[in-house]
Amino acid sequence: MPEIHISQSQLLPEPGAPDGTAPATAALQEDSAIRKFLLSRGNSAIADRGFHWLMVLCALSIFGIVVLIAVELVLRSHLAWEKFGLDFFYKASIDAYTGLPQYWDPVNGHFSALPFVYGTLVSSFLALLLAVPLAIGVAVYLTEMCPGSLRAPLAFITELLAAIPSVIYGLWAVFVLVPLLREHFNPWAIKLFGWTGFFSNDNPTGLGFVSAGIILAIMILPIISSLTREVMSAVPHSQREAVLALGATRWEMIRMGVLRNARIGIVGAVILGLGRALGETMAVTMVIGNSPEIRRSLLSNGSSMASVIANEFAEASGDLHLSALMEIGLALFIVTIIVNAFARLLVWAVTRGAPARVN
Amino acid sequence: MGVGIEVTNLNAWYGTNHTLQDINLNIPANHATALIGPSGCGKSTFVRCLNRMHETNPIARVTGTVRIGDLDIYNDITPVEIRRRVGMVFQRPNPFPTMSVYDNVAAGLKLNGYSNHHVLDEIVERSLKNSALWDEVKDDLKKKSGASLSGGQQQRLCIARALAVDPEVLLMDEPASALDPVSTAKIEDLIFQLKSQYTIVIVTHNMQQAARVAEKTGFFLNGRMVEFDSTHKIFTNPADKRTEDYITGRFG
Amino acid sequence: MVRDEHKLKARIRAGIDGAATGLAVLSTVLVVAPLVAIFIYLVYKGASSLNLDFFTKIPKPVGEVGGGMANAIVGSAILLAVGSLIGVPIGIAGGIFLAEFGRGTKLANAVRFTADVLNGVPSIVMGIAIYSLVVVPTHFSGFSGGVALGVMMIPTVCRTTEEMLLMVPHAVREAALALGVPNWRSVLSITVKTASPGIITGCMLAFARVAGETAPLIFTAFGNSNWSTNLNEPMAALPLQIYVYALSPYDDWHRLAWAGALVLIVLILLAVSLVRYVTSRGVLKGAS
Numbered sequence: 001m002p003e004i005h006i007s008q009s010q011l012l013p014e015p016g017a018p019d020g021t022a023p024a025t026a027a028l029q030e031d032s033a034i035r036k037f038l039l040s041r042g043n044s045a046i047a048d049r050g051f052h053w054l055m056v057l058c059a060l061s062i063f064g065i066v067v068l069i070a071v072e073l074v075l076r077s078h079l080a081w082e083k084f085g086l087d088f089f090y091k092a093s094i095d096a097y098t099g100l101p102q103y104w105d106p107v108n109g110h111f112s113a114l115p116f117v118y119g120t121l122v123s124s125f126l127a128l129l130l131a132v133p134l135a136i137g138v139a140v141y142l143t144e145m146c147p148g149s150l151r152a153p154l155a156f157i158t159e160l161l162a163a164i165p166s167v168i169y170g171l172w173a174v175f176v177l178v179p180l181l182r183e184h185f186n187p188w189a190i191k192l193f194g195w196t197g198f199f200s201n202d203n204p205t206g207l208g209f210v211s212a213g214i215i216l217a218i219m220i221l222p223i224i225s226s227l228t229r230e231v232m233s234a235v236p237h238s239q240r241e242a243v244l245a246l247g248a249t250r251w252e253m254i255r256m257g258v259l260r261n262a263r264i265g266i267v268g269a270v271i272l273g274l275g276r277a278l279g280e281t282m283a284v285t286m287v288i289g290n291s292p293e294i295r296r297s298l299l300s301n302g303s304s305m306a307s308v309i310a311n312e313f314a315e316a317s318g319d320l321h322l323s324a325l326m327e328i329g330l331a332l333f334i335v336t337i338i339v340n341a342f343a344r345l346l347v348w349a350v351t352r353g354a355p356a357r358v359n
Numbered sequence: 360m361g362v363g364i365e366v367t368n369l370n371a372w373y374g375t376n377h378t379l380q381d382i383n384l385n386i387p388a389n390h391a392t393a394l395i396g397p398s399g400c401g402k403s404t405f406v407r408c409l410n411r412m413h414e415t416n417p418i419a420r421v422t423g424t425v426r427i428g429d430l431d432i433y434n435d436i437t438p439v440e441i442r443r444r445v446g447m448v449f450q451r452p453n454p455f456p457t458m459s460v461y462d463n464v465a466a467g468l469k470l471n472g473y474s475n476h477h478v479l480d481e482i483v484e485r486s487l488k489n490s491a492l493w494d495e496v497k498d499d500l501k502k503k504s505g506a507s508l509s510g511g512q513q514q515r516l517c518i519a520r521a522l523a524v525d526p527e528v529l530l531m532d533e534p535a536s537a538l539d540p541v542s543t544a545k546i547e548d549l550i551f552q553l554k555s556q557y558t559i560v561i562v563t564h565n566m567q568q569a570a571r572v573a574e575k576t577g578f579f580l581n582g583r584m585v586e587f588d589s590t591h592k593i594f595t596n597p598a599d600k601r602t603e604d605y606i607t608g609r610f611g
Numbered sequence: 612m613v614r615d616e617h618k619l620k621a622r623i624r625a626g627i628d629g630a631a632t633g634l635a636v637l638s639t640v641l642v643v644a645p646l647v648a649i650f651i652y653l654v655y656k657g658a659s660s661l662n663l664d665f666f667t668k669i670p671k672p673v674g675e676v677g678g679g680m681a682n683a684i685v686g687s688a689i690l691l692a693v694g695s696l697i698g699v700p701i702g703i704a705g706g707i708f709l710a711e712f713g714r715g716t717k718l719a720n721a722v723r724f725t726a727d728v729l730n731g732v733p734s735i736v737m738g739i740a741i742y743s744l745v746v747v748p749t750h751f752s753g754f755s756g757g758v759a760l761g762v763m764m765i766p767t768v769c770r771t772t773e774e775m776l777l778m779v780p781h782a783v784r785e786a787a788l789a790l791g792v793p794n795w796r797s798v799l800s801i802t803v804k805t806a807s808p809g810i811i812t813g814c815m816l817a818f819a820r821v822a823g824e825t826a827p828l829i830f831t832a833f834g835n836s837n838w839s840t841n842l843n844e845p846m847a848a849l850p851l852q853i854y855v856y857a858l859s860p861y862d863d864w865h866r867l868a869w870a871g872a873l874v875l876i877v878l879i880l881l882a883v884s885l886v887r888y889v890t891s892r893g894v895l896k897g898a899s
Contacts, residue, residue: 034468034482034525035444041471043437044793051795055712058704059722062769065762066725069732069740076743137638145635154639156887161646163883165823167850168872171857172649175656175865218645225642249624251631279733281826282854306735306826313739313830326743329736340731341724412789443791453782457805467790470800517786524790 070333077327079320080111088327090114104292104308106317111324113331115294119209119302123284124277126213126298127220132270134217135224136259142225143232144254155229162222170286173215178287181214182206186299200297207289209298215283220273227272227347231265232258234351268346275339279332281306305332362428362527362558363388364409369423371404373416378404380582382423386575391550391559393569393590396579397610402562405579406530409560410445411438427528443471446521450533452513454505454520460487461500463516467524482523490519491549511542518549522557529553531561535568547572566606570594578602650876657873660866665874670836670852676863680871682838686753686847689840690832691822693757698764698821699814703803705765706772706810711798723773730766737763738827746831753839753846756832760824764817771813775806812889819882823875825850849875 080088092101093110103112142155186206189199235258243257259266289301290311303311305328316322364386371379379401386392394402407413408421411432425432432441454463462469464483473479483500487493492515496503505516514534521529531550535543550559550572563569569576570590577587578599586593586602597603604610664679671678705722713719732740737759745755779802787797803810825848828834833845834855840846849871856868 032525033478034473034523037473038443038468038471038524038791039440041440041443043439044795045437045439047796048794051798052712055704055708056718058701059708059713059718061701062705062722062729062765063725065765066729066732068744069737072740072743073736134638134641137635138642140631141635141639145632146639154643157643157646159887160880160883161642163819163823163879164646164649164876165825165850165879167823167825167854167857168649168653168876171853171868171872172652174857176648176652221642249628251628252624254631275731279731279736281733281735286854286858306733309735309739310826310829313742326739329739332733333736336731336733336736337728340727344727410789412785415785415788439791439793441791442789447789449782449785449789451782453780453786455783455786455801455805457807466787467792470787470790470792470796520786520790 073326073330073333077323077330079323080327081323083320084111084324088113088324089117089331103294106312106321109318109320111320113305113324113328115292116303116305116308116328117331118294119288119304120278120306122209122298122302123212123216123288123304124274126209127216127277128270128274130214130217131221131224131273135221135269135273136228136266138221138225139228139232140254140259143229144250144258155226158222158225161218162226166219166280166282167286169215169219170283173211173283173287177215178206178211180206181211185210189299197296198298200299202297203289203300205289205301207287208301209288211287212284212302212304213298215287216277216280219280219283220276223276224269224273227269228262228266231262231269231347231350234265235261262350265347265350268343268350271339271343271346275336275343278339279306279336281310285310364528364558364560365424365426366409367424367426369405369408369421369425371401371408371413372420373404373413374418378582379408382584384577384584384587386558386560388558389555390575391554391561391573393573393576394560394562394579395564395566395569395576395605397605398564400579401582402579403532406447406532406560406562409528409530410442410447412442412447414438443467443524444526445528445530446524446526448514448517448521448529448531448534451537452510452517454508454513454516456504456506458505459501460496460503460505460508460516463505464519464523466520471524483519486519486523489522489549489553490515491545492516492519509542511538511545514538514542514546515549518546522553526557528558528560531559533562533564536564543568566594578605580605653869653873653876656866656869657871660870661873665867665870669838670864670867673861678867680847680849680852680867680874682835683847683849683852683871684874686832686835686839687822687849689842690753690756690760690828690846690848691818693754693842694760694764694821695814695818697758697761698817699768701761702765702768702814702817703772703810705769706776707798707803709769709773710776711802723770726766726769729762730770734763734824734826735829738830741827742830751831751833751845753832753842753844756828756846756848757842759827759831760821763821763824763827764814767817767820768810768813771816772806772810775809775813776802778809779805808889812886815882816886819879819886822879822882823850825854829854 084091088111091112092103092114093105093108094100095102102110103115105111138158142151146154182205190201193199194201239261240253240257243253248256284304285307288304288307290303290307291301292303292308295302309325309329312321313325316325366382366384366386369379369382370377382405394405396402404413409425409427413419413421421433427441427445430436455466458466461483464486465479468479468482484493487496492512495512505513508516518534535546538546547568550561553559561573573590575588576590576593578585578593580601586597586599588598593602594606597606664677665681666679666684667681668677668679669682670680705726709719709723713722741755741759741762745758746752749755783805784797784802787801788794792801828848828851832848832851834851835845835847853868853871853875856864856871859865
């Protein structure tokens with residue numbers, strides 16, 4: 001007899017044993033009212049299938065919307081594309097009177113987007129220059145240095161920055177930032193750096209690339225910062241501890257243990273910020289000065305791809321003008337898709353697919 | 360009253376994993392049948408085949424026949440319909456978190472369109488009494504959230520929920536394994552009392568539990584059913600050496 | 612000698628550490644400062660112009676003093692309502708698809724990617740696209756503005772819905788299915804209901820974001836200096852009005868712009884704070 005842990009008394013009698021257990025097969029029983037009701041409900045196959053297809057339809061409509069937008073942009077920019085081709089993005093015509101290159105000339109029907117590409121790039125680059133160090137600084141502070149009780153409120157404040165609408169940034173920039181620059185920064189910059197050619201004295205308004213760059217920097221800061229924080233938090237603690245165990249100071253630990261590991265993600269965060277800066281419209285439109293020329297001085301008026309559309313679309317003179325603006329819109333569309341996709345790829349690589357909650 | 364279950368040549372796959380191989384057995388009506396075996400032997404998969412819950416996994420596949428009463432559950436009716444006749448209680452209690460105790464018990468009926476409040480009240484009361492939870496919740500039925508009960512109470516709530524739809528078979532997948540001994544004892548008492556009205560199949564890791572509540576026991580190993588016989592015989596004089604090894608604790 | 616070298620090195624390293632900390636703190640201050648500055652300035656400039664007139668009167672003709680932005684506030688509310696009617700159902704349905712039906716499929720990945728693309732489209736481009744699609748065949752209208760805003764809401768609603776639904780434990784779904792509840796009923800009455808606090812939060816977030824959008828409205832709703840509640844006509848909107856007034860040469864309009872900005876930002880910040888509050892309290896307190 002094998003050794004078993006169950007005593008005989010615990011076992012139940014066999015089925016069919018004389019103490020009155022029910023027979024092995026049940027007699028057909030009258031179904032209760034509940035059972036009857038449920039039996040009558042059917043299998044809802046149609047409702048299930050219908051629901052499934054409804055959800056698929058809505059999901060596909062998201063697809064459809066993006067396709068519609070893309071198609072519409074392509075169709076409407078066709079006219080300008082036919083007329084100018086790739087030249088649209090760089091070739092100027094020569095003004096008959098002055099002999100100077102003319103890029104955007106609604107009167108004579110010549111359109112080249114180079115000034116706007118230039119403006120977008122310059123303002124975005126300036127914005128990144130200002131925003132990236134600050135954003136990483138804030139991220140480092142909040143993730144590694146900040147006392148626990150301050151962290152939530154400070155993080156909340158940086159995220160509030162992201163919630164402020166563009167037009168309010170623009171409003172503030174027009175009435176506060178621009179006069180500030182005009183009175184205090186510009187004269188100083190011209191005096192100190194005028195020799196570089198990047199700061200000249202021909203624009204007394206205070207509008208221009210620098211204003212646009214600064215306000216853009218404030219606007220893209222929250223994205224870069226919060227994503228950098230996410231990426232830094234994703235670095236496992238073991239990395240930090242390993243560096244500390246070697247006797248590193250806190251900054252050395254941050255630099256070697258965290259930032260080095262997170263650098264791909266940080267690059268992604270920066271690129272995402274760039275993507276946002278490229279498409280930003282309202283605040284930039286209000287302070288960039290809106291001049292369709294290419295000038296070297298950062299203090300001069302300029303225009304960005306987004307701002308020229310905002311300014312000229314409503315009163316576009318003729319189909320070609322409108323088509324040219326549409327083509328600029330299409331270019332913006334494509335560029336932002338590529339930039340955003342690339343950025344998300346980088347961030348995903350570091351956070352392994354945790355959803356990048358970006359404003 | 361419950362019905363018997365007849366399983367013929369049941370094979371189950373999860374993708375390429377042949378989880379169940381050639382299972383044949385007859386589960387008697389109005390009895391409790393225990394399924395024992397080491398982890399991963401397929402007993403949970405087996406009970407999920409009895410109410411077609413394994414189909415919720417898109418890579419699952421089944422061949423063979425399962426007859427519950429006189430219905431071939433794979434060919435005669437749809438999964439939704441069979442699950443109204445074959446209730447299931449899971450290993451971890453899973454009451455609906457946003458619903459009150461009352462709504463939890465009535466869920467199977469309300470969500471299927473039943474709305475007669477008087478009858479629902481009766482059914483809720485009866486189900487809670489049958490699952491020995493009535494006294495503990497009767498004052499607060501509609502306000503108390505299902506999730507605010509203790510683990511043992513939650514499991515009894517799940518049993519009440521399953522009973523409310525008046526199933527013919529009740530499947531229980533290790534119903535007490537996540538509970539403390541007192542709750543476990545309560546649930547075992549419950550099974551003892553319920554089996555005269557329903558056919559109960561209980562998967563368990565706990566051999567003493569099987570011995571306490573079930574008349575018949577099946578021993579599963581590596582996807583096969585090694586032995587199926589009266590509990591008495593399995594535990595005192597098993598026919599197969601593997602059963603004997605498991606019973607005596609040589610593995611598992 | 613070596614000892615001194617080590618001491619010097621240690622000192623330098625400590626110095627760098629201190630400098631780094633200082634820079635980090637400085638950055639934080641520089642980041643927080645604009646927010647505080649902007650908000651204070653807004654309150655300062657806007658509060659004085661906020662009176663009952665602001666909320667009840669429409670703008671006076673150019674050059675005259677007084678009037679308010681009542682039409683813009685009402686217009687924004689209407690546009691946001693239309694936008695929500697479009698964006699919320701499609702967004703939630705998309706989220707349900709991604710979480711419940713399409714999990715892991717190629718189609719789901721494509722939809723998710725597309726939603727991200729939609730999210731990244733610059734709002735001005737959205738404006739000219741909707742202009743092309745809706746305004747050209749018809750005319751400037753509140754309806755087209757609502758469509759533009761609604762489309763912009765979709766990605767946020769969709770993503771948060773998916774996230775929240777994925778957080779509902781599998782056991783809850785199984786419990787419903789095991790009762791013989793049809794799949795559609797289980798998804799709606801159990802899974803979605805369990806995740807509903809989070810889903811609502813996502814909708815509020817999307818709402819707060821499009822509430823301040825101007826660019827998509829410039830060429831769709833177009834703005835209106837009179838009372839406009841007719842969706843078939845151009846409609847005023849608060850951000851749009853602020854934009855136009857800010858760039859105008861009239862001091863009085865500037866004053867109104869500040870007041871409008873204050874109202875707008877208070878509403879948005881309230882919504883965002885509410886969202887934060889709800890999420891930090893543990894949105895799915897029932898489902899764990």
